[in-house]
Each structure stands twice: as structure tokens, then as C-alpha cells.
Amino acid sequence: MDSEVKYWYLRNHKLFWVLNNMQLKQLCIITGFKKAKKGDIIYLFPSDAPKIYFLKKGNIKIASIDEDGHEITKEIIQKGDLFGELSLDTSIKSNEYAQALTNDVTICSFLLSDFEALMEKHPGLALSYTKFVGLRFKRMSSNYSNLIFKDARSRLIYFIKDWAIREGVIEGEKATVMNYLTQQDIAQIICTSRQTITQLFNDFEEEGLLHYNRKEIIVLDLRKMK
Amino acid sequence: MDSEVKYWYLRNHKLFWVLNNMQLKQLCIITGFKKAKKGDIIYLFPSDAPKIYFLKKGNIKIASIDEDGHEITKEIIQKGDLFGELSLDTSIKSNEYAQALTNDVTICSFLLSDFEALMEKHPGLALSYTKFVGLRFKRMSSNYSNLIFKDARSRLIYFIKDWAIREGVIEGEKATVMNYLTQQDIAQIICTSRQTITQLFNDFEEEGLLHYNRKEIIVLDLRKMK
DNA sequence: CAAGAAATGTCGGCTGCATGACATTTTTAA
DNA sequence: TTAAAAATGTCATGCAGCCGACATTTCTTG
Incomplete structure (x- = not known):
């Protein structure tokens, strides 16, 4: 994938709005690119380096199965959303996986380590990311409250x-x-x-x-x- | 409260381990200090500036009431824990409040704005904070799964x-x-x-x-x- | 286009637990 | 010390919704 395209994927994500065009063009941290069709399972935790994913096209769900074989869908991810180990914590292995809900799923990914390095250099990005993750969590938390009551x-x-x-x-x-x-x-x-x-x-x-x-x-x- | 004491409160929180002693001593961002006894309600969202709280002593619960008058306890906060608007998002008013569960509750607080400014200067702190919030959320999320299944x-x-x-x-x-x-x-x-x-x-x-x-x-x- | 697979529709029995009502015990505060 | 308040114990009733079973409809794939 040429760097011009990578630029646009990131440019369109509000997370990267804190960076100016110059900074953004220099990044090109996207390393992976994957397509999937309905029903395909996308494992979020490959044995190699931890990644953050970016859904370019289609819809996927994040789900997990508990010990009783109960399957729960935790989130529906839409075009433009980030997913993966957003908490940046790779110590605990989660049993989450992603599954394509539509036929035209396209996913980009970048290495967690690249992203962390980037945040080290751009404190604004780190802050912006923290708020972003916080919001996502809040949303999930409100969903859970709903489920329970x-x-x-x-x-x-x-x-x-x-x-x-x-x-x-x-x-x-x-x-x-x-x-x-x-x-x-x-x-x-x-x-x-x-x-x-x-x-x-x-x-x-x-x-x-x-x-x-x-x-x-x-x-x-x-x-x-x- | 003298700055030596503030220093120790923060020093002991692992969130601030990424900062060295010099940096930490210069901070002294703690601005508030409050005591409460069993049953006391502590409002997390004062009309003035948004804050982050740090429980120095005792136990409290974070709870909220929904429109049907249903009260749920979302978290039990223990000595050393941070609480408040951890997602850094102040746009949506939450109906959460804290209540002291024990008789000897001591709470420190600092301004969200001070903390944000600090993260701008120390990207490592922002990163560390994001991981911290992520972990907290993971914990909550696992609690919720339990409730549901x-x-x-x-x-x-x-x-x-x-x-x-x-x-x-x-x-x-x-x-x-x-x-x-x-x-x-x-x-x-x-x-x-x-x-x-x-x-x-x-x-x-x-x-x-x-x-x-x-x-x-x-x-x-x-x-x-x- | 046909046959199998997947998704949807429908029913009835069963159960975990909420809810209300009240008794008893313990704590709090006057 | 004592009355009121709060916490705990016990029981009967009712019901939301899970689950199994099966029919019907729609989709997929060779």
C-alpha cells in the first residue's frame, strides 16, 4: 500500500486530527491490510506483535465465549472505528475475537509498539487517544448497565x-x-x-x-x- | 497540606512511577482534601472544575440511580484507587455519586485540567494512564459479564x-x-x-x-x- | 433448479428470583 | 437505658424469559 493511501485512512480518523498534515504524512504506521467475508473469524491476538486495528469497510462484531460455552457479543464495530487491545495492555490474554458480519470487510492494522512510539513523540496524540478510549469505555459501560436493569x-x-x-x-x-x-x-x-x-x-x-x-x-x- | 505530603500520596500510586522523583516533587497537583464518615455522599461532579479523586483511606462505593429509582453499585473503591471522571470526558453529565462505606474515609483530589496539562508534558504519563484506565475498565467489564451470565x-x-x-x-x-x-x-x-x-x-x-x-x-x- | 443449510416463527413447561409482608435481631442515638 | 431505626431471617406468590421441540420460510451452493 502506498503512503498516500495510508495517509488518507488515518487523516479521516478524528484521533489523528491533533496532528498536522506534515506529521501525518511522515507516519505511515499502517503495516497490515486484510479482507474478510461474512462469518470469517479475525483473531485479534496473533502470536507475534500486538496490533491495533482499524475497520475501513464493513461491519464486524467483537465477541467472546465463556467457560460454559456462552457466547456474548461485546461490541459492534463500524466503518472508521478502531478496535483491538485499545487499553494498550498486553499482559492478560483475552478470549475475544472478531467476526465479520458483512461480506465486504476491510481491515487495516498497525503495530501497538509503533503507535506507542508515536504517542511518546506527540503528547497531544496520547491525550487525544486517552480520551478516545475513555469514551469508548463509557459507551460500553452504559451498554452493560442497560443489560442488567x-x-x-x-x-x-x-x-x-x-x-x-x-x-x-x-x-x-x-x-x-x-x-x-x-x-x-x-x-x-x-x-x-x-x-x-x-x-x-x-x-x-x-x-x-x-x-x-x-x-x-x-x-x-x-x-x-x- | 504541605508539598512533602502530597509528594508521598502520588509517589505511592503506581500511575506516577513513570515520573522520576524530581518531576514528581515539582507537581504537587493535589488541591483538595476531604474526610467523610459512613453513609456520607460525596458528589463527584461539583459545579466548578472537574476533578479526579484519590482514595487515601477507607472504602467507598461508586453508585448511580436510574430513572426507575433502581440503585446500582458500580464499583467498590479501595485505598489507593483513583476514581471520578477517569475517561477525561466532561461533556456528558453522569448521575454517579460516591458514598462512604466505612467511617474513616479520606479523599484527595486534583483538577482534571492540571492532570491533563501534566500529561501534555509527560507522554509517558499519558500512556501509563491509558493503560491504567484500560485495566480498570477490563475489570469492570469482567464484572459485568459475570452479572449477565x-x-x-x-x-x-x-x-x-x-x-x-x-x-x-x-x-x-x-x-x-x-x-x-x-x-x-x-x-x-x-x-x-x-x-x-x-x-x-x-x-x-x-x-x-x-x-x-x-x-x-x-x-x-x-x-x-x- | 434442487436439496441442504440457515434463519425465523410458535408453543408450552419450567424455574430462578423479585417482590411484598412480616418477625426477629442488632445497632444507633437520644 | 431505652425507644426508634436499621439490618437480617423466613415464607408464599407471581412472572419474565429460558429452553427444548418442531414447523415453516428463506438463503446458499453445487
Whole structure:
């Protein structure tokens, strides 16, 4: 990959806004480049050097399996997001992995060590990164709170609204989201059973809150979704 | 508070190990100092400048209340821990607050802005801080996973073992923890009802796993606690 | 296009645990 | 020291939602 392209990938990420164009052009820390199709597993912790990943195209999920074989989806990563060992801590081996949810996944990666070296030189970047990671954590933490307190219906509503706002096409109070998740996927995200998801979508449809099919989800009125 | 004392508080926190003694002595960023007794509420988000807190003595909990009046305890903070707006993000107002669990709570605080300025000057500190926050979050995340997947009994066992290991006096496989939490407190931590906690402690006692009273909890065999 | 695989729809039984109600014990504060 | 408050113990009831079982629909792949 030529350095001009690398430049643009990073330039478009707000994390690197603290660097001016000159600095950015000199970086070119992207070292890896990978494509994946739906269902492919991407291991985040290769035996060699730890990396940070950057999703250029498509959607992936970060998941893990506990000792009981329970699979949970921790995050949905979207175009432009960073993922991997964001905490910069490589001591504890996590059992997390990433899986492509769409067919056109493109991932860039750079070495954690390169990134750390970069931050040493640019304190602004370090600060900016810290805030960035902090925000991400906050978001996850709020998701967890939701899981614990609300019932399945509220959780699904919260998830759909969030999804619609983050990725959907909004027209007034109507939102249309491209649905690249199966009901099983959604069940794993909001920690309920597949059957409950089916039931809830049918309920929502009956109540006139949304239209659901395998291709897209149309929320008819965001205000009424609660 | 004289600068010699401030120096020691920070010196003992591993976050500041990346700074050498000279740098540290020049800092003296601690600006606040507060004492609290059992039950006192400490508001984390004063109307003036955002702060980061450092628990010098005692135990506190970080909790929040959702719109349904549900109270959850998010973390138990122990001597030496940092708390407050660790994500450095002050844009969203959180509804979190801290409450003293013991009678001899001492809290130091410093201004977020001072800390940020410090990180600008010392990229190593920023890096170290990011790792620190990452670790904290990882811990929280594992707690949440536990809440979501395991039943109340497993959650309580996990909590007690963790508590014993973090704070208890361990002799071989026996562990003794000073019990500064009410059953209500524990219920809020592992997200169950007070009655369930009572029942479980009685079960554990019957099964010969531990001795419980209001002053201390003695785990008879850590290996058998599972 | 056909056959197998994957995703969705539907039902009923079962259970962990929340919830309320109340008794008893311990602590706190006057 | 004593009354009120807080913490703990015990029980009966109800229900959200998990789980297994199976049917139907849709997608994938040779």
C-alpha cells in the first residue's frame, strides 16, 4: 500500500486530527491490510506483535465465549472505528475475537509498539487517544448497565434506537437501518434468547412501531420507540 | 497540606512511577482534601472544575440511580484507587455519586485540567494512564459479564472470592475479610435482592463453605468456593 | 433448479428470583 | 437505658424469559 493511501485512512480518523498534515504524512504506521467475508473469524491476538486495528469497510462484531460455552457479543464495530487491545495492555490474554458480519470487510492494522512510539513523540496524540478510549469505555459501560436493569423488551428498543441513530438513514422521526444482523446476532448482543427476539420483533410490528425484515429495519417513529 | 505530603500520596500510586522523583516533587497537583464518615455522599461532579479523586483511606462505593429509582453499585473503591471522571470526558453529565462505606474515609483530589496539562508534558504519563484506565475498565467489564451470565449464587461466590483475594487476610486456603458491607450493599453490587443474599449466606453457612457475621466473613476453603 | 443449510416463527413447561409482608435481631442515638 | 431505626431471617406468590421441540420460510451452493 502506498503512503498516500495510508495517509488518507488515518487523516479521516478524528484521533489523528491533533496532528498536522506534515506529521501525518511522515507516519505511515499502517503495516497490515486484510479482507474478510461474512462469518470469517479475525483473531485479534496473533502470536507475534500486538496490533491495533482499524475497520475501513464493513461491519464486524467483537465477541467472546465463556467457560460454559456462552457466547456474548461485546461490541459492534463500524466503518472508521478502531478496535483491538485499545487499553494498550498486553499482559492478560483475552478470549475475544472478531467476526465479520458483512461480506465486504476491510481491515487495516498497525503495530501497538509503533503507535506507542508515536504517542511518546506527540503528547497531544496520547491525550487525544486517552480520551478516545475513555469514551469508548463509557459507551460500553452504559451498554452493560442497560443489560442488567432493563427487561428484554427495553433492551431491544434501546439497541434498535441506538443502531438507527448510529447507522440509519433518518428522515424526520423515521429511520431506516440496513439489517446485517440475524436475530441470533441481536440476541447475543442484548443477551437474551433467539426466541425472545423473534417474539419482540413481531410484537413491535403488531404495535405499529416498526417494519422488520431480513434486509432492513424501518423504525416508523423514533419518539414512540420506548 | 504541605508539598512533602502530597509528594508521598502520588509517589505511592503506581500511575506516577513513570515520573522520576524530581518531576514528581515539582507537581504537587493535589488541591483538595476531604474526610467523610459512613453513609456520607460525596458528589463527584461539583459545579466548578472537574476533578479526579484519590482514595487515601477507607472504602467507598461508586453508585448511580436510574430513572426507575433502581440503585446500582458500580464499583467498590479501595485505598489507593483513583476514581471520578477517569475517561477525561466532561461533556456528558453522569448521575454517579460516591458514598462512604466505612467511617474513616479520606479523599484527595486534583483538577482534571492540571492532570491533563501534566500529561501534555509527560507522554509517558499519558500512556501509563491509558493503560491504567484500560485495566480498570477490563475489570469492570469482567464484572459485568459475570452479572449477565451467571445466576445469583455464582455471582455471590465470585464476588466473595474476589473480595477475599483483594482485601482479605489469607492463610493457606482460608481467608478472612473485614465485612464493612451490609447485605443490602452486596445485593446492589451483584444486582439481586436483599432476601436472596440472606438466603445464599445461610446456604453457604450450612454447606460449610464460610462463616458469616456482621463483622467479618471467613471463607473456610477458597478452592471449594465455586 | 434442487436439496441442504440457515434463519425465523410458535408453543408450552419450567424455574430462578423479585417482590411484598412480616418477625426477629442488632445497632444507633437520644 | 431505652425507644426508634436499621439490618437480617423466613415464607408464599407471581412472572419474565429460558429452553427444548418442531414447523415453516428463506438463503446458499453445487
